[in-house]
Amino acid sequence: MEAKRKGIEVSIAVSEAVMQCDADVIAAYPITPQTHIVEHLADLVANGELDAEFIPVESEHSAMSVCCGSSAAGARTFTSTSSQGLALMSEIVYIAASLRLPIVMALVNRSLSGPLSIWNDHSDIMSIRDAGWIQVFAENGQEAYDHTFWSFRVAEDPKVSLPVGLNMDGFIVSHMVEPITFEATATIKKFLPEFKPVRRLHPDKPIAMGAFAMPEIFTETHMAQDMALKNSMPVILEAWKEWKDLTGREYKPVETYRTEGAKTMILTMGSASETAMTAVDAMRAKGEAVGLVHIRLWRPFPVADFRAAVADCETLVVIDRALSYGFGGPVAGEVRSQLYGQPKRPRVVNYIAGLASRDVQPSDFVEMVKRGREKADAGREDGYEIYGVRS
């Protein structure tokens, strides 16, 4: 493929990126809103454009199981799912990370049932927050396309060897038709070397993967897995730097928008960040010192970058697109924990918004900033509020 700029549905662009990565095995079960990604990959394989095994499994549990097997055998492996599919495969999602298998999964984020919903929020990804995967959020189609290559590059680096979850908001990103800059496959080959697994199942050197661990060793296995995830950070940063050198597009673990001198900052993850930028522009135009912090890298959590990004703000308005019943927003819970004990820290207000694609307009961000500041000024920043709920 040659470099080109073209208007295309984001799901199709992601599939084309997987083809440009020359994936060896794709095992997937169709589920809304991930469907177009795997349908197009099935076409690419059937048409002979991608030389890969496409395995149409009977469930997502099988999809991730097949992915573990193929990755363990040394094949570049891709899958994609959403919501209930992720819930069904979650047992194996944890095992893939524990086995250190560099599988790439596009997570087209959708609400978890119940009630049944096909629309977008982050409740699915939060259900595997602690699975040990590298987790990144793409906010638009270009980012989803770019991060397909980045995901394989980071996952397969011998210093990392961990699975990567590439999150993109269901429908809002996945089904959008937008102009995307495609890179030439020759450029991709420079960025993504051939997959050389750190170890694999091979008759010449038999090994057992996934063995039983006694209590005497279980704690050490968890330390090793935690260190593997934390130690992936230099590779993550290096891959982004090299992508910038090749394409000019720059990515960071924690992104900021107009945060210079901002007394109040909005914090988002995913596509809501772009709407929030419009709201920030409107507030800045009225002379308000408001900025935006958006988290791109969810795991490993970029603690130092996050603390630095919010160091000078007084009020941080965290928008969560998932609810931990009886607790609040998972993102707010985490950032409060990262700020606790810091000598200078913002007051953190938490809104739950945009559940199951409930529209969050720029005016809603303006409203949450206004009310958030009032809450903080009144010393009521603790806890959380479900924004826009009818009562």
Added chain:
Amino acid sequence: MAKPMAEIKWQELEVGCDVVEPGNSAEYLTGSWRTSKPTTDPAKCIKCGICWMHCPDAAIYQREDEVYVQNYDYCKGCGICAQVCPKDAITMSEGE
């Protein structure tokens, strides 16, 4: 294993906790789980091998005199051998 499990540091684990040394499960003596111990009476054993076939842990072997006896390094004391013996040649003693 090169080292006793309880001495291995996290840095020493293989990637993904792979087992790279074949057959090392033999080093784990499951006989320590036993709360009830089977014993074969050589005078009653007819050397039929039914206990050997039924043992779920392959913890029964045939001695040089062809009598079937238990390997207490791996026998977990489940009692299946005593149940299936057609001559009641195997007795279970509690607490051993």
